[in-house]
Amino acid sequence: MLELRDVGFRYRPGLPPVLDAVDLVLEEGELVLVAGRTGVGKSTLLGVLNGLVPSFTGGVLEGDVLLDGRSVVRLPPRERAHVVGYVGQDPSAGFVTDTVEEELAYGMEQLGLDAATMRRRVEETLDLLGVADLRGRDLRTLSGGQQQRVAIGAVLTMHPRVLVLDEPTSALDPTAAEDVLATLTRLVHDLGVTVVLAEHRLERVVPFVDRIALVRGDGGVVVGPPEEVLRDSPVAPPIVELGRHLGWDPLPLSVRDARRRATRLRLPSPAVVPEPAPAPPALTARRVSVAYGRVAALREVDLVLGSGRVTALMGRNGSGKSTLLWALQGSRSRAGGSVEVDGRDPQRLDAEERRGLVGLVPQTAADLLYLESVAEECAAADRETGAEPGSAARLLDRLVPGIDREAHPRDLSEGQRLALVLAVVLSARPTALLLDEPTRGLDYPGKEVLASVLRAQAAEGRAVLVATHDVEFVAQVADEVVVLAEGEVVSAGPTARVVAESPAFAPQVHKILGEGWLTVAQLQGQS
Amino acid sequence: MSARRLSRDLHPGAWWAWALALAAAATATTNPVLLLLVIGVAWVTVVLRRSDHPWASSFRLYLLFGVVIVVVRVVFRILFGSGLGVTEWLWLPEVPLPDWAAGITLLGPVTREAVLAGLYDGLRLAALVICVGAANSLANPKRLLKAMPAALYEVGTAVVVAVALLPQLGDSLARVLAARRLRGVPGGRVARFRGVVVPVLEDALERSLTLAAGMDARGYGRSGALTRGRRGTTGTLMLLGLGGICVGVYALLDLEAPRWLVVGGLVGGLTCATLGFLSAGQRVQRTRYRPDPWRLEETAVVLCGVAAAAGMRLLVPVEVRFPTLDQTPVVTATALLVVLVGLLAAVAAPPPRMSLPREVGRARAA
Numbered sequence: 001m002l003e004l005r006d007v008g009f010r011y012r013p014g015l016p017p018v019l020d021a022v023d024l025v026l027e028e029g030e031l032v033l034v035a036g037r038t039g040v041g042k043s044t045l046l047g048v049l050n051g052l053v054p055s056f057t058g059g060v061l062e063g064d065v066l067l068d069g070r071s072v073v074r075l076p077p078r079e080r081a082h083v084v085g086y087v088g089q090d091p092s093a094g095f096v097t098d099t100v101e102e103e104l105a106y107g108m109e110q111l112g113l114d115a116a117t118m119r120r121r122v123e124e125t126l127d128l129l130g131v132a133d134l135r136g137r138d139l140r141t142l143s144g145g146q147q148q149r150v151a152i153g154a155v156l157t158m159h160p161r162v163l164v165l166d167e168p169t170s171a172l173d174p175t176a177a178e179d180v181l182a183t184l185t186r187l188v189h190d191l192g193v194t195v196v197l198a199e200h201r202l203e204r205v206v207p208f209v210d211r212i213a214l215v216r217g218d219g220g221v222v223v224g225p226p227e228e229v230l231r232d233s234p235v236a237p238p239i240v241e242l243g244r245h246l247g248w249d250p251l252p253l254s255v256r257d258a259r260r261r262a263t264r265l266r267l268p269s270p271a272v273v274p275e276p277a278p279a280p281p282a283l284t285a286r287r288v289s290v291a292y293g294r295v296a297a298l299r300e301v302d303l304v305l306g307s308g309r310v311t312a313l314m315g316r317n318g319s320g321k322s323t324l325l326w327a328l329q330g331s332r333s334r335a336g337g338s339v340e341v342d343g344r345d346p347q348r349l350d351a352e353e354r355r356g357l358v359g360l361v362p363q364t365a366a367d368l369l370y371l372e373s374v375a376e377e378c379a380a381a382d383r384e385t386g387a388e389p390g391s392a393a394r395l396l397d398r399l400v401p402g403i404d405r406e407a408h409p410r411d412l413s414e415g416q417r418l419a420l421v422l423a424v425v426l427s428a429r430p431t432a433l434l435l436d437e438p439t440r441g442l443d444y445p446g447k448e449v450l451a452s453v454l455r456a457q458a459a460e461g462r463a464v465l466v467a468t469h470d471v472e473f474v475a476q477v478a479d480e481v482v483v484l485a486e487g488e489v490v491s492a493g494p495t496a497r498v499v500a501e502s503p504a505f506a507p508q509v510h511k512i513l514g515e516g517w518l519t520v521a522q523l524q525g526q527s
Numbered sequence: 528m529s530a531r532r533l534s535r536d537l538h539p540g541a542w543w544a545w546a547l548a549l550a551a552a553a554t555a556t557t558n559p560v561l562l563l564l565v566i567g568v569a570w571v572t573v574v575l576r577r578s579d580h581p582w583a584s585s586f587r588l589y590l591l592f593g594v595v596i597v598v599v600r601v602v603f604r605i606l607f608g609s610g611l612g613v614t615e616w617l618w619l620p621e622v623p624l625p626d627w628a629a630g631i632t633l634l635g636p637v638t639r640e641a642v643l644a645g646l647y648d649g650l651r652l653a654a655l656v657i658c659v660g661a662a663n664s665l666a667n668p669k670r671l672l673k674a675m676p677a678a679l680y681e682v683g684t685a686v687v688v689a690v691a692l693l694p695q696l697g698d699s700l701a702r703v704l705a706a707r708r709l710r711g712v713p714g715g716r717v718a719r720f721r722g723v724v725v726p727v728l729e730d731a732l733e734r735s736l737t738l739a740a741g742m743d744a745r746g747y748g749r750s751g752a753l754t755r756g757r758r759g760t761t762g763t764l765m766l767l768g769l770g771g772i773c774v775g776v777y778a779l780l781d782l783e784a785p786r787w788l789v790v791g792g793l794v795g796g797l798t799c800a801t802l803g804f805l806s807a808g809q810r811v812q813r814t815r816y817r818p819d820p821w822r823l824e825e826t827a828v829v830l831c832g833v834a835a836a837a838g839m840r841l842l843v844p845v846e847v848r849f850p851t852l853d854q855t856p857v858v859t860a861t862a863l864l865v866v867l868v869g870l871l872a873a874v875a876a877p878p879p880r881m882s883l884p885r886e887v888g889r890a891r892a893a
Binding site for chain 1: 687706707721722723726736744813814816
């Protein structure tokens with residue numbers, strides 16, 4: 001019903017095309033995943049569907065967009081709103097009103113629906129998304145998963161036939177992500193809505209999708225059933241990597257699928273990794289408590305980061321991960337307990353000395369950057385730390401080689417920008433390195449690079465702590481895992497053990513092959 | 528009050544009208560007892576009739592602001608002795624000032640009259656501010672904007688979005704300041720200032736663009752079946768109306784101008800503007816979800832406020848409203864009753880709806 005015909009897009013005439021001769025026909029009631037590496041134009045493709053591209057991005061759009069055979073390519077997004085619903089990456093940034101109920105009604109008010117219909121649809125949607133108990137709540141007080149569901153509901157009340165979502169689960173913990181995806185599949189199956197979504201963590205969505213549109217990066221888009229498209233796609237979830245490695249055909253898409261086949265598999269038992277000798281502690285936290293007003297955000301957390309170790313910090317949204325990082329860094333004052341790095345308490349030091357003990361890469365890493373070019377940022381980092389000129393730039397080259405020195409930091413890809421921030425933070429040579437959700441917006445190759453960068457930092461004797469929702473990334477990088485819930489540590493220990501204990505945090509390979517297996521790389525190393 | 532009364536949000540316009548009327552009553556007096564009573568009426572009403580939304584908890588800030596106003600007024604009176612009154616309370620040495628500051632005295636004797644004048648003045652201003660604060664915590668300011676005529680919808684939306692962006696700006700400022708400490712910024716004050724301002728502004732700009740895109744994608748500003756000619760008519764009517772009103776007001780103030788210009792300009796201008804508004808409103812095919820109804824209770828609340836204001840001006844004698852500084856202020860029973868009429872609004876208004884179930888709300892408060 002919605003059809004892209006020979007669509008091409010470039011930001012300026014003369015620049016290489018982002019999309020080139022793309023044909024895509026969306027059928028009634030299907031779930032289409034838009035995949036591809038970071039920055040290849042996934043969001044652009046989604047924007048073309050509802051008209052945000054080019055009316056909000058500029059650029060030149062060629063070809064035609066047809067709705068039931070009628071061309072809508074000249075219509076702005078607002079005139080397509082009743083057919084194509086759009087939910088952006090950050091749901092909270094798109095909220096217009098301040099309570100759940102008003103937000104759900106906003107789109108319908110714009111369409112000019114009568115009061116009775118609006119009332120009925122709001123109630124239906126509240127039930128459909130399971131947010132009826134939140135109806136009067138202020139939007140800013142909702143959790144990430146609840147906000148995402150309200151944002152979807154706010155679009156659904158307009159009864160669109162196509163629902164377009166840009167990375168709907170990127171900020172969510174595994175459980176909340178499953179809730180949102182379950183909601184989406186329900187829409188597809190029960191209401192016949194066509195859902196188009198872009199997503200980086202394919203392992204979460206691939207089992208549900210009907211077709212994949214793989215954006216290649218040279219402007220082309222490959223469309224087909226997942227098991228075919230994923231056969232040689234540059235981005236693939238671990239389950240597909242496993243299938244490729246073992247030569248399974250067709251590729252398995254769900255854990256259930258793969259498990260059945262794995263029973264026939266004769267695998268060598270995984271090489272027993274001896275429990276590593278306890279590393280000398282680089283950072284020791286004892287009974288750390290932090291309170292926001294009367295609410296305890298952290299309650300007597302004990303944590304030891306060994307030098308040369310990578311530790312992952314997991315837990316659902318709002319469990320206190322970020323708070324713990326800032327408390328360890330020393331900026332957030334503690335209500336009790338002690339933190340010690342190199343025999344000193346970072347909280348008692350000034351910002352200057354703190355940087356030499358603990359480096360922190362915050363959730364929005366770009367906050368650290370403020371200059372016009374990569375070279376300027378590196379030079380500024382050298383001046384801040386008093387290092388000899390050029391050392392931050394050399395560090396950046398070692399982390400991720402080949403970043404254009406004259407580029408504006410905002411024009412870098414997500415991974416390159418993260419590398420730049422890392423270089424800035426590391427130029428102070430901290431004993432411990434803390435990272436808050438660094439994998440947001442990174443594709444699989446990007447995550448691999450980050451993992452090897454972090455391993456290299458650990459090999460130099462640093463203690464690394466990564467707060468993340470990404471279980472696959474944890475399996476790749478971490479020696480140890482600490483799980484927080486409600487501000488308390490609920491489990492801690494070597495990755496293999498912690499992951500085996502809680503299915504929510506288990507990577508796909510572990511779910512398929514069982515005890516001892518965490519990554520495909522492990523398997524590749526053995527055979 | 529009967530226990531079976533249903534909870535309902537009062538029309539925000541009613542609360543604002545009541546609060547402004549109460550403020551009008553406060554401006555008509557400097558009697559400290561009456562002013563304190565006005566503040567008390569506002570306070571009690573807020574406590575009884577506010578909901579548990581975040582915006583409703585701002586009343587404390589207004590009370591605090593009121594205290595600050597009174598203190599500042601009195602301190603200024605002491606610092607810059609006004610030479611008012613004769614009853615000395617305290618003798619402070621006067622600081623001699625150079626000639627160019629003639630007319631200003633620093634310190635000097637503190638008289639009872641000066642302090643009292645500062646106190647009364649401050650109280651009156653504080654009462655005004657607190658009345659506005661009461662309206663702000665009783666009625667969501669955003670809902671008031673929603674109740675505006677359709678033609679003003681765009682303006683209303685712009686204000687709502689701007690109001691919503693302020694706390695977000697605060698959030699991103701806090702975030703960037705924290706990030707700044709993670710790397711430190713070399714150089715002077717300008718570089719440091721830039722290191723904070725650039726990311727905050729980038730953030731704000733990006734947020735605004737995202738919001739604009741999101742609103743557009745949800746149908747904001749759909750033109751529907753609007754013809755070019757119709758848009759032209761609306762614009763012309765609005766311009767003519769504005770022009771007419773300008774001419775009329777000018778003629779009204781310029782006494783030499785012929786009188787027919789006043790009537791013609793004002794009446795013609797207003798007519799054109801009204802027609803323009805109607806025409807603009809008609810093209811809007813937007814509807815409103817659960818608009819706040821205006822019922823008897825709304826009218827009653829407004830009347831309580833208006834009665835207090837009118838009663839204060841008409842029924843209370845001037846010597847009670849503006850007590851002299853050398854006597855203890857007197858209050859009559861009428862004056863007290865007139866102010867207390869304002870409190871009837873709390874009884875007339877239905878209890879507000881809560882966003883959280885009662886048990887949760889109670890647990891939060893505890």
